Every structure is written in structure tokens, then in C-alpha cells.
Amino acid sequence: MGLKESLAKLTMISIKRGDVLFREGVQSNGAMFFLFEGQLDIYKNFDGKQAKVRSILPGEFFGEMAIINNSPRAASVIAVSEVAKLGVINRQTFGKMSQESPEFLFLLLKRIIERLFETESRIRQIRAEREAAAASEEPLPVVAPPEDDQESSEESSDEEELPELED
Amino acid sequence: MVFWKTKAVQFLLFTSMSSNTINIFDYVNTVPTKLFRKNEVIVREGEPSNEKMYFILNGTLKVGMGTPEQKNFQEVRKLTTGQFFGEIALISNRPRAMTVMIDSDKAQLGILDKQNLIRIANSNPMFVYCLLQTYVERLIEAESRLKELIGEEK
Numbered sequence: 001m002g003l004k005e006s007l008a009k010l011t012m013i014s015i016k017r018g019d020v021l022f023r024e025g026v027q028s029n030g031a032m033f034f035l036f037e038g039q040l041d042i043y044k045n046f047d048g049k050q051a052k053v054r055s056i057l058p059g060e061f062f063g064e065m066a067i068i069n070n071s072p073r074a075a076s077v078i079a080v081s082e083v084a085k086l087g088v089i090n091r092q093t094f095g096k097m098s099q100e101s102p103e104f105l106f107l108l109l110k111r112i113i114e115r116l117f118e119t120e121s122r123i124r125q126i127r128a129e130r131e132a133a134a135a136s137e138e139p140l141p142v143v144a145p146p147e148d149d150q151e152s153s154e155e156s157s158d159e160e161e162l163p164e165l166e167d
Numbered sequence: 168m169v170f171w172k173t174k175a176v177q178f179l180l181f182t183s184m185s186s187n188t189i190n191i192f193d194y195v196n197t198v199p200t201k202l203f204r205k206n207e208v209i210v211r212e213g214e215p216s217n218e219k220m221y222f223i224l225n226g227t228l229k230v231g232m233g234t235p236e237q238k239n240f241q242e243v244r245k246l247t248t249g250q251f252f253g254e255i256a257l258i259s260n261r262p263r264a265m266t267v268m269i270d271s272d273k274a275q276l277g278i279l280d281k282q283n284l285i286r287i288a289n290s291n292p293m294f295v296y297c298l299l300q301t302y303v304e305r306l307i308e309a310e311s312r313l314k315e316l317i318g319e320e321k
Contacts, residue, residue, distance in 0.1 A: 068300055103285060
């Protein structure tokens with residue numbers, strides 16, 4: 001059985017503009033979703049401010065972290081189109097879909113690896129920018145050199161732990 | 168139909184277990200493996216992707232910049248039994264960002280490309296599920312690190 005057939009059997013829900021499908025930080029009910037129709041926006045809290053991360057368009061899966069890891073929701077999702085139609089994939093449906101359509105798990109795997117790659121690239125970029133900024137702002141050795149050394153070695157040992165396997 | 172229902176139940180039982188008890192290497196007999204010798208290069212920096220990722224079944228590998236042929240290989244870190252690398256090749260055609268070569272006398276690697284990953288997903292979804300779980304854990308870690316970094320800016 002293919003993915004299309006599995007999707008056709010999903011329980012459908014409909015939400016209206018402004019409705020919050022789920023909120024960041026809230027323990028999930030272990031469901032992920034497939035957007036059939038409409039548009040949703042993903043918001044994330046960065047240091048007390050809600051920032052839009054991106055939109056979800058028809059044909060996308062989302063919310064899979066909750067099923068796979070049982071972790072609280074990593075972001076909030078809000079409907080921005082007048083109506084949004086969603087298929088609900090709970091744990092049981094997830095198990096079935098994984099059995100029936102192998103490309104389902106592969107698709108999710110692909111997405112997670114992409115997100116990991118993007119997140120790790122951003123981390124590296126921010127670190128590189130800060131190192132460059134720190135280097136240019138450091139003509140006066142106000143900070144005692146040994147302390148400085150220690151700090152940078154901590155930074156690099158931290159990086160060692162990151163499995164940056166993006167090659 | 169009854170058959171897959173039973174399998175689905177097993178699958179759900181597994182998924183409700185703690186992630187620590189699931190070991191991706193329990194499924195490793197479904198992955199083609201190959202034995203390599205010391206100093207053999209698995210992927211080379213700058214080379215076009217061969218769309219394969221690798222699992223270390225046993226042995227130690229070194230990851231670094233440069234290549235031994237150009238005599239400018241500089242080790243960045245080591246990888247060892249149980250670790251895997253090269254997954255970006257499964258999803259994009261970016262050239263290899265680093266060189267990975269065998270460090271121990273011998274090393275056995277599991278080799279996975281998109282085709283056999285989909286095939287394995289067919290016969291053994293738990294394998295792909297475990298892989299997925301590993302990357303989700305790494306993603307959660309990376310996202311919280313990113314959040315901290317952005318928070319520090321203030």
C-alpha cells in the first residue's frame with residue numbers, strides 16, 4: 001500500500017484562521033499532522049519573543065518530533081488561512097503507516113536530517129561570526145590572556161562533542 | 168491483513184519503550200557491510216557525494232580536512248564503533264565536506280544508500296525508526312543549543 005492510500009484513511013480535522021493547533025512547550029498528545037489544505041505558520045519563542053520560523057503548506061507532514069521522541073512541542077502552530085484541513089496521525093496510525101508505506105519513514109528521516117543540518121550550520125555560523133567579532137574587538141588585552149585561553153578551549157571542546165556529520 | 172496488524176502492535180510496543188533500550192545495531196544484519204583496512208579512505212573531502220551513509224560496526228575512523236594524497240590531511244576527531252556518518256549524502260548532492268579514513272588496523276562498516284534504506288524500511292521499519300529517533304534526539308539537542316546561543320546575544 002502506498003502513502004497516498006494511507007493518507008486517504010486519516011481522520012480529518014478542520015481549524016479556522018487564528019486557531020492554535022498546538023503550543024510550544026506543551027506536552028504533546030503524541031500526534032503529528034499532514035496538511036491537506038490551507039496554510040499554517042510555525043512560531044517559536046526566542047528569548048521571550050515569538051518569531052515566525054516558516055509556513056507549512058499543503059502536502060507537508062509536521063509535528064513528528066512528538067511521536068518519535070515524546071518531547072514537548074518544539075514550536076507553536078497557528079492557522080493563517082481561513083480554513084485549514086489536516087489529517088491526524090496518532091501513534092497507532094503512525095505504526096500502521098510505517099508498515100504500509102516505507103517511504104513515509106524515509107520522508108520523515110530526510111526532513112529531520114535536513115533540519116539537523118540547517119540547525120548545525122546556523123550554530124557554526126553564529127559561532128564563527130562571534131569569533132570574528134571578538135577578534136576584531138580585541139586590540140586591547142584587557143582580559144587576562146590565560147582566562148581567555150581557557151574560554152576558547154572550552155568552546156572548542158564543546159564543539160568536539162557535537163556530532164557534525166554533515167559531509 | 169492480520170499479519171501486519173500483529174506487526175503494527177509489535178512496532179507500537181517497541182516505540183513505547185525508552186529510547187535507550189533500542190539499539191540500531193540490533194538491525195544491522197539488514198545492512199550490507201564491508202571490511203576496510205588501515206588508511207583506506209571512505210569519503211574524500213570535495214568529492215561528489217556517492218549518496219551513501221556509513222555505520223561503524225567495529226573499528227576506529229578519523230575525520231579531518233584535506234586528503235592523504237595531497238598530504239594535507241588534518242585530523243579533527245575520531246569516530247568509533249556504534250557511530251555513523253555521511254547521512255547528508257542521502258538527502259542532497261553536496262560534495263563531501265570532510266575526509267574520513269580508517270584509523271584502526273581493520274574496520275567493518277555498514278553501507279546504506281537511499282535504495283537499500285527504502286528496501287529496509289519495507290521489511291524492517293524499526294531500523295529506519297531507530298535511525299529517525301537518533302536524529303530527532305540530535306536535533307533536539309542542536310535546537311536547544313541554538314536557542315541558548317541566540318539568548319546570549321541579548
